[in-house]
Amino acid sequence: MIKVEGLTRAYGSFIAVDHISFECRQGRVTGFLGPNGAGKTTTMRVMVGLTPPTAGDVTIGGLHYADIPNPGRHVGVLLDASAQHEGRTGREVLEIGARTMGLPSSRIDEMLDLVSLDAREAKRRVRNYSLGMRQRLGIAHALLGDPSVLILDEPANGLDPAGIRWMRGLLKGYADRGGTVFLSSHLLHEVEQIADEMILIGNGKIVARGTRDELLRGATGGATTTLVTSLDNDHLAGALEEKGHEVHPAGGGLRVTAEPVEVGRVAAEKQIVLTDLRAGHEGGLEELFLELTADTQREHDVVPTGEPSA
Ligand SMILES: Nc1ncnc2c1ncn2[C@@H]1O[C@H](COP(=O)(O)OP(=O)(O)O)[C@@H](O)[C@H]1O
Ligand SMILES: [Mg+2]
Incomplete structure (x- = not known):
């Protein structure tokens, strides 16, 4: 379980994350949804100890990430799929991970298989990977240590529709077996099909949270x-x-x-x-999302309401 309590992160006078609190429960996929610049990556970086919080606290299974022994065996992390060393092959990236965590090399082949990177692709250097392949490699890396918690920043980025469907199945199966998944996205449709619960963030603040149905009920003022x-x-x-x-x-x-x-x-x-x-609330969630995060958008597009004309 992940517990975020009163988390604030400021950069100078700019507040990137503004006193947010939430929990990610075991056996569930929690989606973290918000437009670019909302504070998602900052929150996740604090979770895994890469950025210190200005105030507040994040614990995973009751511990700070830095205090978890052999953290890769407990928490799988994918923050920036492009952050892998460009000159290493996909297999080498996983080999280094496996060695660090003390895992047998058979685990590498299992993971390559799981994310459908074939032997030839695994031998290519990461610099020649498409974004989708990098995401698959990143997911393989996150799952390597068979962790019980997954923290994934925009994992669907760069995946094609078949890849998104594959990932949805993978993460749902993982949560069904008792795993805790926390994933972010700036695209509603990516999250709403995967997440059991959603947390909407805009301008560093949580603007709404709940299951898809709960959010929709709120969006339509309770009327069905x-x-x-x-x-x-x-x-x-x-x-x-x-x-x-x-x-x-x-x-x-x-x-x-x-x-x-x-x-x-x-x-x-x-x-x-x-x-x-x-x-009748189809499209309602998208409207809600745009409305809640409207003041964080730099450009104001004309958005179709999705309301069929009479
Ligand atoms: N190291 C940093 N220094 C200054 N500002 C930052 C830094 N990291 C992030 N920010 C700012 O914090 C806000 C939130 O960024 P981020 O967490 O990356 O948002 P998201 O992942 O939701 O797109 C943005 O306005 C971003 O420019
Ligand atoms: Mg981000």
Whole structure:
């Protein structure tokens, strides 16, 4: 378990991380989400003892990182995938790690296999690796010592969609076996599919936290809406209104202030065929993320609201 308590990090008069507190629990993936410059990397650097905090404290399993004996066996870290020595081959990077941690060299092949770097790629120098390959190598390095805690800074950076899916499976499996995962990203869609819990950071402050559903409920002010399309929308709208639900036309269907299950039940009662039924907050998380972090953006783009026009 990772525990962050009142963590502050200032650079001169600039406060990069402003009194943040949270915990990452065992068996869960905790996502750390925020735009560039929000303070994610700084927080992670403090976690692993690379940057001293100005105030506050971070412990992993009750210890400061620097006090953990053979830390690589307990905490796997990927901070900057480009920070590996450019002239070393992928295999050499893992060999050095394995030797430092006192691991058998068979572990290197296991890890190369796990991250799908083949024998030829492992013999190439890191300077010739794509960003995606560097990330895979970095993940292999983080997992080398079979740690129970993983701290990964923007691990999906540079991975293609298949790579992101692979990583999602890997990290979920790792958490299911009892591991603690803390990963950062500046891209919502990367995190929301992997993370059990999300911590949103903007301007060094935590602006929201919770599960995907909890965040969405907050984003929609607690009201549940459903988007539904059927073969007879007029009939369905009438039936829903009869039950006291608010109904508005939306795109080719209806937006209803009710749970999807209730809308489905009414349709079934009236024997109306549904062609689409889904929670109405789709896109809501992205709006929330942009809203919460808006004042940290340097450029203000026009953002589509994701609201289907009537
Ligand atoms: N060594 C440093 N000296 C001065 N400012 C820094 C230093 N490291 C980070 N910062 C500043 O702290 C803020 C947070 O940076 P960082 O933690 O890297 O954000 P993120 O990882 O969320 O993009 C940024 O404004 C950055 O410029
Ligand atoms: Mg960063």
